[in-house]
Amino acid sequence: MKIIGVTGNYPDSEYNISTANTFLNKGVSIYTVPDTALLRNGNPFFIPEYAPRCTMQVHLVARICRLGRYISPRFAHRYYDALTVGIAFTAQDLFEQLRAAGAPWDISKGFDGAAAVGTFKEIDEKDRRTARPYLRMEIDKNTELEVKTENMINSIENLISCVSKFYMLRQGDLIFTGSPGVSAVARIDTHVDAFLNEERLLSFNIK
16 A cells, blocks of 8 residues: 655645655645555554654545556546545654755655544545545644645646556555645644544544
8 A cells, every 4th residue: 555645736835845756737746655654543643752843734635446557637536436634744843854955855754653544435426526625623622724625736636647657556545635835733642633524534642
């Protein structure tokens, strides 16, 4: 299973990383993280000792449902079957240091537990073509981040098409489709809830 992240997919994104090696449409870039980064089933997130300033970004996450490469945008809606809300963690100081040095910054976004995903909601073909969900994240019951996915520069279908030029997509792969230009700081002893269209799909503690 691959976890594929997307940066710069919103007009105001602070994570439009011009130093990335792989570019998609309109300057949007991609990166991959190992499957050990996956955090699910309500497991707690532990802030790493090397990341005293750890930030969180909310993403719409699409689950790939079939094998494909060089997928046409016309048929890309057939290649994902479920959506959920995800939270990507960033070791912010490390990320900024690596980016400033022109060095690979994967470890600042791909460490263990850095990619939290909620319960997936299966969608039908009509939903795949029209889905523009609303995302929200709460910390200790207070709304911290809100995302209107209708503002994405590239749709899920375009992302699938572009990513499949570089990576063979397989059933179970996940695409974090991007986050706008705001983030929240992860703090010890807080509780996070994340919602897709007001349905809570992700809930965990930060330790």
